[in-house]
Every structure is written in C-alpha cells, then in structure tokens.
Amino acid sequence: MNKIHLFVGSYTGFEPGQLPWVGSKVPGEGILSFIFNSSDGSITPTGKLTYQDSPTWLEIHPNGQFLVATHELSHHTGATQGVGFVTSYKIMPDGGLEKVSTQSTGGRGNTCVTFDRTGHFLLVTRYWEGGVSVLSFNPNTGKIGKITAQPVHSGTGPVPLRQTMPHPHGILGDPKTNLVYVADLGTDKIHQYILDIETGTLTSHRDVKLADGSGPRGINFHPSLGVAYVNCELDGTTVICAVDNEKGLIPIRTVACYPEGFVGRGNPQNLGKADFWGAEACLSAEGRFYYYLCRIDQSIAVFTVGSNDGKLTFSSRCKLADNSNARNLSLDPSGKFLLVASQDADCVECFQINQETGALELVYTQYAPCAADVAIAN
Numbered sequence: 001m002n003k004i005h006l007f008v009g010s011y012t013g014f015e016p017g018q019l020p021w022v023g024s025k026v027p028g029e030g031i032l033s034f035i036f037n038s039s040d041g042s043i044t045p046t047g048k049l050t051y052q053d054s055p056t057w058l059e060i061h062p063n064g065q066f067l068v069a070t071h072e073l074s075h076h077t078g079a080t081q082g083v084g085f086v087t088s089y090k091i092m093p094d095g096g097l098e099k100v101s102t103q104s105t106g107g108r109g110n111t112c113v114t115f116d117r118t119g120h121f122l123l124v125t126r127y128w129e130g131g132v133s134v135l136s137f138n139p140n141t142g143k144i145g146k147i148t149a150q151p152v153h154s155g156t157g158p159v160p161l162r163q164t165m166p167h168p169h170g171i172l173g174d175p176k177t178n179l180v181y182v183a184d185l186g187t188d189k190i191h192q193y194i195l196d197i198e199t200g201t202l203t204s205h206r207d208v209k210l211a212d213g214s215g216p217r218g219i220n221f222h223p224s225l226g227v228a229y230v231n232c233e234l235d236g237t238t239v240i241c242a243v244d245n246e247k248g249l250i251p252i253r254t255v256a257c258y259p260e261g262f263v264g265r266g267n268p269q270n271l272g273k274a275d276f277w278g279a280e281a282c283l284s285a286e287g288r289f290y291y292y293l294c295r296i297d298q299s300i301a302v303f304t305v306g307s308n309d310g311k312l313t314f315s316s317r318c319k320l321a322d323n324s325n326a327r328n329l330s331l332d333p334s335g336k337f338l339l340v341a342s343q344d345a346d347c348v349e350c351f352q353i354n355q356e357t358g359a360l361e362l363v364y365t366q367y368a369p370c371a372a373d374v375a376i377a378n
Contacts, residue, residue, distance in 0.1 A: 004333065005095045005377040006036035006043060008341065008348055009055035009069060010370045019076050021271045023325055023344035026369040031055050031069060033095040034366065036376060038334040041350040043366040050097040052087060056327070058375035059113050060091075066100065066142035067091055067375060068122060070110035075128065084108045086124055086135070088142045091377055103144040105133045109167075112218070116173040116180070121148070121200050123171045123180060130154075130166035132182055132191075134200045148200025155187035158213045159234050161273045162186070169233070170218035179205065179248050183216035185233055190216060192248040208249050210239055218280050222287045227310030229281065231292055236262070236276030238292055240310060255312045257292040257301040264296045269323060269344075272296070280328045285335030289315070289358030293340070298324045300340070300351075302358050318360040321345035328373040337363075341371040348374055 010028020011019060033048040055069035067089045073079035084105040089097035107126030114123050115137065122135045122144060131152035136145030157163030167186035173195065174181070180202065182191040192205040210216055215234025221243070222228065228249055230239040236258040241249040257278060264270045270277055272295065279293035283305070290303040290312055298320045303312040320326055324342035326349075331338055338360060340349045346369045351360035 002039040003035050003037050005091060006034040006339070007058055007067060007097070007375045008032045008034065008368045008371050009058045009373040009375075010368070011056060011072070011343075011372055012052070012054050014077055019074065022370065023269065023271055023323060024346055024370040026346050028368070028370040028372070031058065031097060032368055033097065035095065036332065038332055038336065041337045041352055041363040043348060043350060043364055045366075046095045048094070048096045050089065055087075056372035057110070057112050058373050059115065060375050060377055061115060061139060061142075062119050063139055064378045065091060067097060068113055068144070070113050070124065072110055073108040075108070079108045081129065082107055084110050084126060086110060086113055086122060086144060088137070088144050090142050100142040101144045103135055103146070105135070106147055106150055107131060107133065112170045114172055116195055116197065117175055117178075118197050120197065121195065123173060125168040125171050125182070127167050127169060130168065130186065132168050132171055134195070134202060136200055149202040151193070151202055151204070153184055153187060153191060155189065157186055157188045157215070159215065159274050162215065162234060163188070163213070169216070172219045172221070174243070175221055177245050181219050181249065183218055183230060185215040185217055188212055188214050188216065190219070190230065190249055205248060208251065210251065211235065211254065214239070215274065217278065220281060220283050222283060222305070222310050224287060225310045229283070229290060231278060231281035233272065233278045234274040234276060236278045236294065238281060238290070238312065240312060255303070258294050258297055259317070262297055267296050269298075269325065270296045271325065279326060282329055282331055284353060284358065285331060289353070291329060291338060293326045293329055295325045298322065300329070300360060302360065304358060315357060316359045318351065321347060321349060321365070330374045330376055332376050333378050339374045339376070341374050343371055346370060
C-alpha cells in the first residue's frame with residue numbers, strides 16, 4: 001500500500017557544455033522508473049528505462065493511467081525550428097511505460113505540459129518559438145490528438161540573452177474555470193486565455209504585466225483559497241495573486257525567495273545568465289507551506305501560508321546537494337515528502353516534511369543522470 005510508481009525525466013543527447021543551462025556531465029537516456037516507499041521516503045530502481053528524447057517535464061493524467069512527457073528540444077543540439085513533440089504512455093502494473101502515441105506540438109523547447117480541468121486537452125509551451133499549443137487527449141486510450149490551438153506571443157524584456165523574445169515556460173489551466181494561464185519568461189507577462197472545452201480553441205483574455213525583468217516561470221493554485229503563486233526565475237521572487245473567476249490573476253504582493261544579500265552574478269554555477277536563477281515551486285498538500293527552488297544558492301526556501309489570506313511568511317531554508325541546480329520538485333501523494341530533481345548533481349533528493357513547521361529533512365538520495373523532473377503515480 002505504501003509503495004507507488006515514481007518516474008524521473010532527463011535531458012538526453014547532449015555533449016557536456018552543449019546546453020548552456022545544463023551543468024551535468026552525464027546525459028540521461030529517457031524516463032527512469034522507480035518504486036517510491038511513502039512510509040520512509042526510500043526510492044528503489046525497477047531497472048526499467050523508457051528511451052525518449054529529453055523528457056524534461058512529466059505529467060500524469062488525473063485518472064492515474066497515463067503519463068505524458070515533453071520532448072524539450074533545442075537548436076543547441078540541432079533541432080529544427082517548428083519541430084517538437086509530446087508522447088503519451090500507459091503506466092503498467094510493474095512500473096514500466098507502454099508507448100501510446102507521439103504527436104507534433106509545432107515547436108521546440110516544450111518546457112511544460114499540463115492537462116486542462118476536463119482532462120481532455122493537453123496544454124504545452126513552445127519556449128523557442130514563443131508560443132503555446134493545445135492538443136486533444138483521449139483519457140480512455142491515452143492517445144494524443146492533433147493541435148487545436150497555437151497562439152504566438154510578442155514582446156521582449158530588459159534582461160540580455162534571456163528576454164530578447166517571448167519564452168513561454170509554464171502553462172496551467174484554472175482548476176475551476178476555463179481560463180488558461182501562460183507564464184512568459186521573455187515578456188514578464190502572464191498571458192491569459194479562455195479555452196473552449198468543446199473545440200480546444202483559445203481566445204485571448206487579457207495579459208497580466210509583472211515587474212520588468214521578473215521572468216515568470218510557473219504558477220501554483222492554492223487548493224482552497226482564491227490565491228495563486230507565480231514563481232519568477234530572473235528576479236528570484238514569487239508574486240502572490242488573487243484569482244478572480246472573470247478577470248483571472250490580480251497581483252497583490254511580491255516576496256523575495258533568495259537569502260538577503262545573495263549575489264548570483266559572476267557565480268560559476270549561474271548558468272541562467274541573470275542576477276537570480278529561480279526554478280519551480282509548489283505548495284504542500286493542504287496549502288499550508290510553499291516551497292521555491294533557489295538555483296545557484298542550491299537551496300529550497302520554505303514559507304508558511306496564511307490560512308485566511310494566503311500570505312507567504314519565510315520560515316526556513318533547506319540546503320540541496322552541491323551543484324544541484326535543481327529544476328523541478330514534486331509532492332508525494334501522502335503529503336509527507338518532497339522530491340527534488342537535482343539536475344546537475346545527477347540525483348533525486350527526497351525530503352521529509354515537518355507537518356508542523358514545513359521544514360525539510362533529507363532522508364534519501366537516488367542517482368539519476370541529469371534528472372529534470374519527478375512524477376509520482378497516485
């Protein structure tokens with residue numbers, strides 16, 4: 001009962017130093033399968049490997065039967081503009097993955113894939129082409145259909161090298177409405193759309209402008225409050241937003257996530273080419289705690305969440321592996337553990353969550369070359 005399937009995606013097919021944002025010297029080969037023990041946080045390899053080009057974002061369908069992986073391709077390794085894919089797999093009882101379908105997304109750098117609230121559409125970013133794609137999905141068979149929408153963004157930001165064009169990084173459907181939110185790192189905007197759940201088309205709603213040079217990367221919705229948290233990469237902050245069912249996100253306040261006095265510029269581990277290099281963030285199961293990955297500092301900032309207003313109050317900081325530059329983090333279904341894909345340290349780190357304070361304690365480390373994301377089956 002306590003043992004469930006865990007999957008780790010990775011960057012593949014690169015020579016050391018070829019991908020500017022990857023410091024690992026050991027390329028992955030695809031998706032690794034493990035057994036996760038939710039009683040003690042241990043991770044056991046199954047020996048099963050699913051070969052795939054750069055599955056850096058893994059998303060499990062709400063029905064728990066299928067896993068969808070992006071192919072995060074790049075011109076740095078020779079990928080042609082407009083060429084990109086997502087692949088779906090059926091999760092087998094032994095933890096293996098059986099391929100169902102691969103479908104074109106119409107663009108490289110698919111940094112994120114999520115399901116809309118109905119589970120019938122895939123929402124995908126196209127980082128290098130500056131747009132997003134919507135594809136139909138059959139929750140009974142796991143088959144991915146054709147593209148139903150493919151808007152392209154415009155604009156720039158003030159950070160050299162990182163904001164010379166739009167770079168949609170994260171995409172998420174509202175859990176209660178048909179709004180879709182796109183965190184565009186290159187334009188400092190949250191692009192908002194309305195998804196037609198019959199046709200899969202997108203209608204532009206309104207853009208939400210964040211601070212210049214903030215570089216929004218992803219979004220997390222509080223499970224019970226009308227609040228969302230936008231984790232920003234380039235200025236190391238989180239923007240707390242009210243969620244209006246009609247207007248969408250309304251920024252309220254901004255919280256710094258890095259240590260006071262932190263200096264990222266000139267640090268040899270700063271592969272993000274900005275003053276900060278924040279990565280993903282997540283909320284604990286009941287939304288009592290918020291966790292933000294601080295690359296370069298190699299730490300996780302821990303915040304308590306206000307029970308009435310969703311306000312973030314810094315609580316503690318947890319150290320990650322040396323050279324971690326962790327990319328993604330995931331909560332296990334029991335709510336007791338936080339699993340971190342420490343990309344450049346070539347491992348998955350499992351931390352036990354103190355249920356009273358939210359503080360993290362490392363309990364297990366599992367080797368996984370160039371680990372980019374962790375997904376856990378319910």
